[in-house]
Amino acid sequence: MxxxxxxxxxxxxxxxxxxxxxxxxxxxxxxxxxxxxxxxxxxxxxxxxxxxxxxxxxxxxxxxxxxxxxxxxxxxxxxxxxxxxxxxxxxxxxxxxxxxxxxxxxxxxxxxxxxxxxxGGTFTPPSLDEDLVLFAAGSGVTPVMSILKSALRAGTGRVALVYANRDERSVIFGDELRELARDHPDRLHVVHLLESLQGLPSEPVLRALAGEFAARRAFVCGPEPFMETVGAALRSLRVPPERVHVERYTSLTGDPFAAPEPPDPDESDDGQDAATVHVTLDGETRTVRWPAGARLLDVLLAAGLDAPFSCREGACSACACRVLEGEVEMAHNEVLEREDLEEGYVLGCQSTARTPEVAVTYDE
Ligand code: FES
Missing domain, CATH: 2.40.30.10 (Translation factors)
Incomplete structure (x- = not known):
């Protein structure tokens, strides 16, 4: 990303x-x-x-x-x-x-x-033990490589990688992939697509490749046209959307390194409307007062918690956490997909409390 x-x-x-x-x-x-x-x-x-x-x-x-x-x-x-x-x-x-x-x-x-x-980010498998199919183009292989290595080292599932590049010289991690395929012949299957030899990967080509792995959870990262073509191929194979994860490239306008603003003292927060949030972060759970109208990320940073973030605009998912109890409302979301929302993920930088008690975790 x-x-x-x-x-x-x-x-x-x-x-x-x-x-x-x-x-x-x-x-x-x-x-x-x-x-x-x-x-x-x-x-x-x-x-x-x-x-x-x-x-x-x-x-x-x-x-x-x-x-x-x-x-x-x-x-x-x-x-x-x-x-x-x-x-x-x-x-x-x-x-x-x-x-x-x-x-x-x-x-x-x-x-x-x-x-x-x-x-930060949500482009990460819920389990390393299930079979995966990974689609990457160009430098989109970067997060995919991290997933692939973790699955082989810490998981038990099989991994297929479909990796598209302009030509052989533009293949990143070629040697490392060869070595991993040699070490895991029964678990890792790598397919290279080179534009110089086969042209741009088309939907029929990707559908034919993906067909064999249509029962697996899919991860897709690369230029937008590549991700759209892979998405179309997976849809035509009826892969459920909740099993397709994409990493989107976004342009941000704020400054993530600027000092965070203190929580917005919402006019309606007379002390009685404040919620309570139980936050699990880095293996510890803390309880923090959450003023009405204030964003979760601001509340946690003001309380001295080391909550992750980047853009603070709802566009990157660095601040994503999972709601375990209660409800929150997001003001803006450009990055979480339907399947992320169904799994309970929300963006801390965009979330306000909707119930008096909320529990969230950053550790899952
Ligand atoms: S910090 Fe980027 S979406 Fe919240």
Whole structure:
């Protein structure tokens, strides 16, 4: 996933203390994946390691400078798996004129210090033990790779990957996939589609490939036309929508690194309308007063909880949590799909309380 926002920058990354709620990481290694894609291996500060707990398929938000002295924020999916013991790694592919991706690929080197936000996102399997079919195109393979490695290492199901690229040289993680296929011949099946040989993947081609795996849960990430074509193929195979997960690329307009605003003191909150929310986060449950009209994320941050977020506009899913009890209302949602809502996911940055007692978890 990738998305962007811009504000003024007082200095280069790493020169000032990190903004509130941001975390500082050091780039341990830059890996040239292809001609136009690189991976950053990131080392958190020792005291912050627990705040980087993540699920396969999630993303990090990075703060990067722009040439005019501003900041731009980009969300990049983690290619690493939380189940293999490997360090945190995000993979970045250059986009034409892309400030963040070109700065990262040209200027970042081992030792560069970056400010990031906690991992977030809902593009993650509910179970690693069920069979999966993964569809990726180009750098869309990044979160898919994380899911694939977690499923093979920590799960028991079989995994099929349908991976589309322009040509052989643009295949990211080619060697790693070959090695994984060699190590898991009975569980991993990889199909490469190269535009240089077969043309753009069409719906009939994808339908024919997906037909064999139509009973599996599907994950789809890549350029919008690719995701639409895969979606059409899966619909024609009658794969239920709740078993199809897509990672959408969004453009953000706010500044996720700006200091969070205090909760909106809603006029109707005379103290009697406030709800109570029980929040499970990082293995601990806390109870917090939730003023009427206030957004859940603001309430939690004001209470000193380390709740994850990125865009704060309902567009990225970094703040997603699951409602276990009670009801909330979302003001805006651009990113959660029907199946996410059915599983009880809501966006903390957009949620207000609708019942006096609410329980949510960020840990599932
Ligand atoms: S922080 Fe992005 S949707 Fe809430």
């Amino acid at each position: 990738t998305s962007a926002v811009t504000t003024r920058a007082p200095s280069q990354p790493g020169e000032q203390p990190p903004p509130a709620h941001a975390l500082r990481v050091t780039v341990a290694e830059v890996v040239a994946e292809t001609e136009d894609a690189c991976s950053l291996v990131l080392q958190p500060e020792p005291a912050d390691v627990h705040r980087f707990a993540y699920r396969p398929g999630q993303f990090l938000t990075l703060r990067v400078p722009t040439p005019d002295g501003g900041w731009t924020a980009r969300c990049y999916s983690l290619a690493s798996s939380p189940d293999t013991g490997e360090p945190l790694k995000v993979t970045v592919k250059r986009t034409a004129g892309g400030l963040g991706s070109n700065w990262i690929c040209d200027e970042v080197s081992p030792g560069t210090r970056l400010d990031v936000l906690r991992p």
